[in-house]
Amino acid sequence: MKMDGNIRVRIEKDYDQVYNSITKGIDIDSHVLFFICFCLAVAKQLKPRPIKARVDKFWSRTFDSQEWTAMYAVILEMNDVNLRAIENDEDVIRQVEAFANAGMDDFLEQLPPDYIRKNNGVLSIAVDDKAETVKDLLYIILDNYVSQEEK
Secondary structure (H helix, E strand, O other), X not given: OOOOOOOEEEXXXXXXXXXXXXXXXXXXXXXXXXXXXXXXXXXXXXXXXXXXXXXXXXXXXXXXXXXXXHHHHXXXXXXXXXXXXXXXXXXXXXXXXXXXXXXXXXXXXXXXHHHEEEEOOEEXXXXXXXXHHHHHHHHHHHHHHHHHHHO
């Protein structure tokens, strides 16, 4: 548990262009989208989905201390607050990747269909109007939060 910044964080290869189109389209970093997906999965209590085909996306050094803290807290909770569960940062990251992967699955299911593009089997997101896209994405996230609060 030292917030190791030298770990490559991976995503599902099928989502590489999704990450690229969203992060470039609305000007956010990949780790922010990854963390949003992780939070969605945790909030909705989704079962982590291991990554089948991996692609390195960013370095763990891009996570800030609050993001690390949230990730540690989730892994600790899953392991009955056993501190050994967060001793190895690479193990923590690999578990968080599975949550983020599940969160991305769910996120794409909620995204309005007119945003989703598939070209030669490659999935991406259309960002034609940056302000409108940001608003829609925030509404999806807010709707998830509110629906979880009501449970």
